Amino acid sequence: MDYSAVLVLCGFSFLAGFVDAIIGGGGLIQTPAMLFTLPRYPVPTLIGTTKIPSMFSSLMGAFQYSRRVAVVGRFIGPMMAIAFGASWFGSWVLSRVPNSFMKPLALVILIGVFIYTLIKKDFGQVSHRVVTASQQQKRMWFMGAGIGFYDGFFGPGTGSFLVLGFIALIGFDFLKASAHAKLVNASTNLASTLFFINEGKILYAFAFPMAIASLSGAFLGARLAILKGNRFIRVFFLFLIAATILRFAWDLLR
Structure with a gap:
């Protein structure tokens, strides 16, 4: 057991959990850290290992938000169940077909999201009802x-896409969107975790210490987001989208 590698990965998991609890996107920190720190292991095994700390991070974020933000309970439960099944199916499809076309597509979408959020100053600042209950469902x-x-098949940026969807399609503000996104992301992470456990592609000696670090980061991140509110989350959202765009562009151009 390489304890120095465990400590390094726990540090990155703490940071990933912190960022993920605020606006999603912790995988953009955690996954590259795994690939760089443990290059001798197969990529599917490393990705599978990250699912356990990601799941714990999402659960902690969801718990912290749910104590302070009202959740649309009658719709979010079925949504989580649907997301769970879809994520499992996405992981199953991933094991049989390549997903190389997803990165350019996600890059184009994220650039559009960044520009729109940057220009529209009031985007996600106020919660407003724009759809009927039936449409919301x-x-x-x-x-x-x-x-x-998408999360099961590709993954990066899932939390950000969930936040964007809750704001643009449902009418939530950033804080309420983040609360609901954590619940759904916990469901998709659970599905992926169970899939990779079934496939035997998890390094438990790394996954559980990373999960503890991720929990700690998520606790602090969620508390900070709740304390600072929508303006702070909007800035964090723009920063994360920009970082995601740069990372995808780098991967495609190198």
């Missing part, structure tokens, strides 16, 4: 299916 369940599949 359909849109949330559609989001659960689409983004859940």
